[in-house]
Amino acid sequence: MIDPLIVLLIGFSVIGLGILLVAHLFFMDTVQKTRRGMAACAALTLLLVGLQLQHLQHLSSGADLLNSGPYAFMLCAVPAAFYLFSRDVLLPDVPLRLRDLLHLAPVLAAAFLPPNWVAVMSFVVGAGYSVWLARLVYGMRRNVGRFRFEMFFFGLFALIAVGVLALVIALPWTGAPLFYRAYAAAIGVSVALVISVLLIYPQILTDIHEAARLAYANSTLKGVDVEGRLEALNSLMTRDKLYCNENLSLALLAEAMNLSAHQLSELINSRFGVSFPRYIRELRVAEAKAILSRDQRSSALSVGMMCGFGSQSAFYAAFREVTGESPAAFRKKQPTA
Structure with a gap:
């Protein structure tokens, strides 16, 4: 046997x-x-x-x-x-x-x-x-x-x-x-x-x-206008909602902010206490929660796609990671119109 x-x-x-x-x-x-x-x-x-x-x-x-x-x-x-x-x-x-x-x-x-x-x-x-x-x-x-x-x-x-x-x-x-x-x-x-x-x-x-890079590397933010870059990041996320772009990467966002990928990664970690992937997942999940709260008809898959997730499994994993529950469980708790 x-x-x-x-x-x-x-x-x-x-x-x-x-x-x-x-x-x-x-x-x-x-x-x-x-x-x-x-x-x-x-x-x-x-x-x-x-x-x-x-x-x-x-x-x-x-x-x-x-x-x-x-x-x-x-x-x-x-x-x-x-x-x-x-x-x-x-x-x-x-x-x-x-x-x-x-x-x-x-x-x-x-x-x-x-x-x-x-x-x-x-x-x-x-x-x-x-x-x-x-x-x-x-x-x-x-x-x-x-x-x-x-x-x-x-x-x-x-x-x-x-x-x-x-x-x-x-x-x-x-x-x-x-x-x-x-x-x-x-x-x-x-x-x-x-x-x-x-x-x-x-x-x-x-x-x-x-x-690992943030824990063992030297600071890359010397000479960088940190507050100005944070304002630019906030604008790109709240106004332009770049996180809804499924293909958004650390390199692409860094280029849009005139920073290196290492500088942007350190900036996000030092100010928000999370890695870049986690930062983007949290923004996408927050957007998904807003949509799920006001839209009872759209499927979970379509909501995830609208928020920048490439697949239903990635959306469910991120949503559960951030909120501790599934999108369906969260939606059931929302008051119906």
Whole structure:
């Protein structure tokens, strides 16, 4: 009964990883991406797919994967690819240095270590990167609107990693087959978590990136007429209602205000206490509430489209995020004419 479930998780993760890779490379335009970050994303995806295919091979033939060169390589390369991808999402403006090549050291060391040690080293290094990521996110807590959500999300990943690490340490007593099954299941569950979070909170990468930039970058507003720019922003939002433009981006609004994207992002965060995506979502939801209060006939989809949302799911997610209820529930509370 267990093996069919593992096979199902492997199949799901392989397909899910492919979808996530395509979505990140070609459709997540609101996230600042660099070539090195996209390369790290592709490498991480291909490595995880490769590991899952190796796990499938073990289930079908009983192959001893830990004594396999390709498996050991992928096992040790995953933490480095994870670090490089996470670093690029959070700190894309920080250049890579020569010392960053040290992150590839475990991959080279795998060729000289006993199989059991390769697995232990891989997960210990991965745990170290998880601690680094958690500290980075914790340092952004003042700038992240859903800080508890992000920490809960990372906490689930940490629990999964700790469980697999415990099995790695217990390899001499539990045996490799249990480790292969547990690791395959962990990858499958992790992919399911990522997909679930992106469906519930599509803007998570954008918000985390903005929060990281604001938390760790120097001020870009020196010499800027802050009050004048705030007045211009207020005019563009209240008079022109630019937020109703579905294609409005940080870069487009910054250009309209004669600011750089970084300056506008810092201006909004420092004065309103939210990231740019959250700021726009709140304005769009406020507009939607006004329409829902006076118009009982228009569908929720049409209201969302009028306010700048690209889809019904994005409208519902943002409305619930800001108000704590659905558009339909809000409309029912409004007095009828």
